[in-house]
Amino acid sequence: MNKEIVHIMNDISSWLRYQKQLGVEIIPKGPELSAFLDHRVKNKMSLQGLTSTQEYRDEIPAPTDLDGLRKMVENCNRCELHKKRQNIVFGEGPENAKLVLVGEAPGREEDMQGLPFVGPSGELLTDMLNAVNISRKDVFITSVIKCRPPHNRTPGHEEIAACSSFLRHQLRLIDPPLILALGLVAAQTLLKEKAPLKSLRGRFHQLGNARVMPIYHPAYLLRSQGSRQLDLKRVAWQDLQILEKEYAKYR
Numbered sequence: 487m488n489k490e491i492v493h494i495m496n497d498i499s500s501w502l503r504y505q506k507q508l509g510v511e512i513i514p515k516g517p518e519l520s521a522f523l524d525h526r527v528k529n530k531m532s533l534q535g536l537t538s539t540q541e542y543r544d545e546i547p548a549p550t551d552l553d554g555l556r557k558m559v560e561n562c563n564r565c566e567l568h569k570k571r572q573n574i575v576f577g578e579g580p581e582n583a584k585l586v587l588v589g590e591a592p593g594r595e596e597d598m599q600g601l602p603f604v605g606p607s608g609e610l611l612t613d614m615l616n617a618v619n620i621s622r623k624d625v626f627i628t629s630v631i632k633c634r635p636p637h638n639r640t641p642g643h644e645e646i647a648a649c650s651s652f653l654r655h656q657l658r659l660i661d662p663p664l665i666l667a668l669g670l671v672a673a674q675t676l677l678k679e680k681a682p683l684k685s686l687r688g689r690f691h692q693l694g695n696a697r698v699m700p701i702y703h704p705a706y707l708l709r710s711q712g713s714r715q716l717d718l719k720r721v722a723w724q725d726l727q728i729l730e731k732e733y734a735k736y737r
């Protein structure tokens with residue numbers, strides 16, 4: 487059988503498996519599925535890393551660039567969060583970034599502006615990057631969840647399940663060698679881990695073609711106080727230095 491057809495069938499079968507996990511029993515051939523089938527078959531596309539990296543399984547009908555994926559997220563109503571959003575926060579940065587930063591979910595400022603990390607934790611994040619000579623404009627910044635949870639609560643399991651396929655797709659399109667997972671939700675979602683951040687941080691974890699460094703979320707650093715805050719910042723500083731060394735290889 488033609489190799490491209492095998493790729494397409496693999497894509498379709500992993501997408502169907504994902505839908506089944508979500509509890510979907512019947513898939514009507516609506517416009518989204520038709521567009522996916524037409525596009526894949528006509529263009530004989532195979533997405534980077536799709537067959538070689540099991541961790542980056544194809545979980546959604548597959549736009550082949552970030553603009554296409556952004557449009558898909560703009561139309562998303564997979565969970566309740568779409569009802570109250572001002573804007574989706576898709577993420578920003580170069581499509582060929584060597585480092586992708588993944589946060590948890592947009593806050594108030596991000597929801598208003600449609601941009602990632604523009605509130606108080608964004609300021610700290612920019613300072614943290616500058617401290618290790620990484621320019622914010624060179625990295626791609628996004629979050630697990632693309633719409634703001636009310637009162638900035640931690641996103642629920644269903645919300646993460648509904649949204650994280652967009653994140654995986656972003657990562658597959660950008661195909662970065664390095665990922666910085668900001669906080670517990672990003673680290674656990676990317677690594678499919680249940681361990682606490684303190685046991686995940688401080689080292690790289692392989693994820694497909696990429697290596698993931700979990701680190702404390704800037705908002706967590708801002709929320710903590712006194713000597714605890716100093717300890718956490720010291721640890722985050724150590725982790726950033728490990729990242730800096732690796733990132734230097736890709737500049």
Ligand code: URA
Pocket residue numbers: 575588589590591592593596601602603604607608628629705
């Ligand atoms: N925190 C996040 O995790 N993401 C944002 O975009 C902003 C704050």
